[in-house]
Amino acid sequence: MTIVQRQILSIALFSFFLLLIFSIMFFLAFPLESWKLLFERKVGNLPFVYIVPSVILFLGALYGLYIGAGWKKQLLLVENSLIDLEQGRQISAQTHSMQEIDSICAKIDKVQKQMAEQTKLSQKLANEKAEDQEKRIQDIVSQERNRLARELHDSVSQQLFAASMMMSAITETRPLSDDRESKQLKMVEATINQSQLEMRALLLHLRPVALKGKSLQEGMKELLVELSQKVPMNITWKIETMPLDKGVEDHLFRILQESVSNTLRHAKSTTLEVLLIKRDEFVILRIVDDGIGFDVETRKSGSYGLQNMYERAVEIGGTLKIISLNNKGTRLEVKVPVI
Secondary structure, eight states: OOHHHHHHHHHHHHHHHHHHHHHHHHHHHSOOSOTTHHHHOEETTEEHHHHHHHHHHHHHHHHHHHHHHHHHHHHHHHHHHHHHHHHTOOOOOOOOSSHHHHHHHHHHHHHHHHHHHHHHHHHHHHHHHHHHHHHHHHHHHHHHHHHHHHHHIIIIIHHHHHHHHHHHHHHHHSOOOOOHHHHHHHHHHHHHHHHHHHHHHHHHHHSOOOOTTOOHHHHHHHHHHHHHHHSSSEEEEEEOOOOOOHHHHHHHHHHHHHHHHHIIIIIOOSEEEEEEEEETTEEEEEEEEOSOOOOHHHHHHHOHHHHHHHHHHHHTTOEEEEEEETTTEEEEEEEEEOO
């Protein structure tokens, strides 16, 4: 039996019971001598026999309206639940007075859970796809940077080295004098030497040395030893041994590389001091040079390298401070709390 048929039957039974109860009460209160009196006795202009069914029908109609209003309210709740489901909002759990409505709401809740699981799966797949794409892009960029670094090292870097050697030989064989030609040769030799420094810094930036399973201390020493052999700069370091997380080691090493690259390219310094120590539950990386210095605020807003170092320090919960004075050098310090 459908819900509509059941409701019609309910209203019909309700009306029948009302008719039966009113009839019994009337006949008990006013016994009839003859059934004809039901048609002869009138209320207003209508026979009494029509009044009772009319009243019963009216009361049955009111009961039907009451039942219909209840159904309308329940169906409105179902409609609102479907609207929330369509718009992706969470459907609040509700208790209904009708078993059929509860069954519908249970199915809606099941559909919502399935949609939520599908959404999670879709987002997971999208995130994995984005991460995989980003990784592939990083691999492509890394390979291209390595290729450019190899080509620059095999061509431009060697040519600069050859030109530097030839200029050194020319200036050493010429007699000492203050003539214009000798000064120009000295300027050319200085320019070539500066170009070599910038080329080494560019190679360091293009092809940064990764830790590759080594500790931060081992990677720093290897990098600084290699630099001290290739650049005419007095490089000193003090590196303490301490256990650090892999992520912290990688970020500190990248900051060191970026800082050294900036020093070689812009500072025109003769000394470089690197310090890695642990004090009061903080790891401190300090890099100091005696170069020409720069305006920190102006450079920070326009330098990708400085911004990258600040971001790396923040990612590992640390702070980065740079102090630089004109012709008095630059001091960079990173402090990272040890958790």
